[in-house]
Amino acid sequence: MELLKQRILEEGRTVGDEILKVDSFLNHQIDANLFREMGHEFRKRFPSEKITKILTIEASGIAVATVAALEFQVPVVFAKKTQSRNLDKSIYTSKVHSFTKGITYDVMVSKRYLSKNDHVLILDDFLANGKAVEGLLDIIKQAGASVEGIGIVIEKGFQIGGKMLREKGYHVESLAIIDRFIDGKIRFME
Amino acid sequence: MELLKQRILEEGRTVGDEILKVDSFLNHQIDANLFREMGHEFRKRFPSEKITKILTIEASGIAVATVAALEFQVPVVFAKKTQSRNLDKSIYTSKVHSFTKGITYDVMVSKRYLSKNDHVLILDDFLANGKAVEGLLDIIKQAGASVEGIGIVIEKGFQIGGKMLREKGYHVESLAIIDRFIDGKIRFME
Numbered sequence: 001m002e003l004l005k006q007r008i009l010e011e012g013r014t015v016g017d018e019i020l021k022v023d024s025f026l027n028h029q030i031d032a033n034l035f036r037e038m039g040h041e042f043r044k045r046f047p048s049e050k051i052t053k054i055l056t057i058e059a060s061g062i063a064v065a066t067v068a069a070l071e072f073q074v075p076v077v078f079a080k081k082t083q084s085r086n087l088d089k090s091i092y093t094s095k096v097h098s099f100t101k102g103i104t105y106d107v108m109v110s111k112r113y114l115s116k117n118d119h120v121l122i123l124d125d126f127l128a129n130g131k132a133v134e135g136l137l138d139i140i141k142q143a144g145a146s147v148e149g150i151g152i153v154i155e156k157g158f159q160i161g162g163k164m165l166r167e168k169g170y171h172v173e174s175l176a177i178i179d180r181f182i183d184g185k186i187r188f189m190e
Numbered sequence: 191m192e193l194l195k196q197r198i199l200e201e202g203r204t205v206g207d208e209i210l211k212v213d214s215f216l217n218h219q220i221d222a223n224l225f226r227e228m229g230h231e232f233r234k235r236f237p238s239e240k241i242t243k244i245l246t247i248e249a250s251g252i253a254v255a256t257v258a259a260l261e262f263q264v265p266v267v268f269a270k271k272t273q274s275r276n277l278d279k280s281i282y283t284s285k286v287h288s289f290t291k292g293i294t295y296d297v298m299v300s301k302r303y304l305s306k307n308d309h310v311l312i313l314d315d316f317l318a319n320g321k322a323v324e325g326l327l328d329i330i331k332q333a334g335a336s337v338e339g340i341g342i343v344i345e346k347g348f349q350i351g352g353k354m355l356r357e358k359g360y361h362v363e364s365l366a367i368i369d370r371f372i373d374g375k376i377r378f379m380e
Contacts, residue, residue: 029303030252030266032259059248059268062220066253067260069222076220078249082291101272113219 001041001175005188007034008154014181018128018156019100026153027060027125032067038175039068042123042151045173046072050119051148053077055140057096057107057132060125064153068123077114079107079136092142096135099128107135109143116144127152127174130161137170149173157189191231191365195378197224198344204371208318208346209290216343217250217315222257228365229258232313232341235363236262240309241338243267245330247286247297247322250315254343258313267304269297269326282332286325289318297325299333306334317342317364320351327360339363347379 013021025031051072056065057079065076082105090111097104114120122136133150140147147170155162155174165172177189203211215221241262246255247269255266272295280301287294304310312326323340330337337360345352345364355362367379 023300024302025265028267028270028300030256030259030268032256032266033263035256036260059252059270062249062252063256063266066220066222066225066257069220070226070257073223075215076222076253077218078220080218080249110213110218112214 001038003034003037004153004176007031008176008178009186012186014184014186017181018159020154020156020178020181020186022154030063032063035063035067036070038064038153039071041175042068042121042173043071046121046149046151046171048119048148050146051121053114053118053120053145054123055079055109055114055120055136056123057081057136061123064125065123068151072121075113077109079109079139081105081107092139094135094138094142097131099131107132107139109139111143114139114143114145118143118145119148120145121148122150123152124150125153127155127161127165127172128159130159130164133161133165151175154178191228193224193227194343194366197221198366198368199376202376204374204376207371208349210344210346210368210371210376212344220253222253225253225257226260228254228343229261231365232258232311232363233261236311236339236341236361238309238338240336241311243304243308243310243335244313245269245299245304245310245326246313247271247326251313254315255313258341262311264311265303267299269299269329271295271297282329284325284328284332287321289321297322297329299329301333304329304333304335308333308335309338310335311338312340313342314340315343317345317351317355317362318349320349320354323351323355341365344368 149171152174157177339361342364369377
């Protein structure tokens with residue numbers, strides 16, 4: 001998606017060989033108009049009428065998923081990362097390791113909002129090692145629901161997540177795939 | 191906002207005298223169309239052209255703020271609750287106590303995304319004791335920015351937050367204000 005790639009080139013900041021900061025428009029400050037364009041693009045790439053639900057994970061994924069839901073016209077469910085007193089006790093859970101934060105956390109989805117009748121599109125902001133998506137896939141499996149696809153805003157093509165998920169047969173669409181950083185400059189895959 | 195009140199009456203579940211669960215459409219599962227209507231309503235209630243930024247707090251506030259930003263046509267900044275390696279070191283911070291979760295946490299906003307030139311609208315999903323909003327107000331003060339208003343989806347009118355903020359002179363608009371629960375039934379303030 002050219003508009004997104006332009007923004008990444010203009011505003012993205014690289015740290016070392018692996019970290020890309022895009023917090024000016026994606027995951028700290030949010031450009032809602034860009035998110036609307038991303039929502040259009042996800043709908044184009046996942047045109048299936050079978051999709052009944054969008055599943056994402058807090059926090060940054062929530063904005064991506066909710067604006068996209070205006071296109072898909074299905075509910076969003078976001079997996080929660082910490083046990084809150086207000087969360088339903090009847091939950092699906094999975095463990096996710098975050099390399100970015102250096103911690104392992106539980107993700108949870110209430111059984112009320114995901115069932116075997118659901119056809120789920122997973123949306124998230126970043127795909128690197130694929131651990132967050134694996135946690136969501138585990139939850140979908142526990143619910144007995146179907147996976148219709150996995151939509152990602154920025155995929156780090158030099159990390160294992162995208163390759164692993166595609167090899168397992170999932171339909172993965174990333175709006176921008178980063179090949180690598182060369183001297184701090186961002187190179188995209190074609 | 192009648193549409194919202196209807197949904198609260200139809201789907202809200204009360205626990206004891208203080209807890210209202212609206213996770214079927216607001217803070218676990220999300221109805222994006224309802225959020226769009228809420229965005230319209232916030233814009234009507236805060237018509238000022240001076241607003242330059244919407245400030246919210248992860249996680250549930252993000253969806254409210256981002257969809258509303260499509261109306262306001264300004265960037266959203268969401269305060270982060272945990273220190274992540276990817277977050278800029280140059281940050282404003284404040285401490286917030288969550289009665290719901292029984293913990294005190296730090297909220298952080300990068301100095302890049304809030305400055306003395308900003309006119310900020312705070313948006314959040316719930317207002318109870320007002321601790322989260324106080325944390326955001328503290329951050330806005332540190333930035334030297336101006337507060338244009340505080341927009342809330344559901345205010346618990348029987349808790350202190352709304353009263354306290356209005357007495358301090360802030361323009362607070364809540365789309366639904368709950369008076370109290372009577373035998374588990376939800377009563378709104380007029």
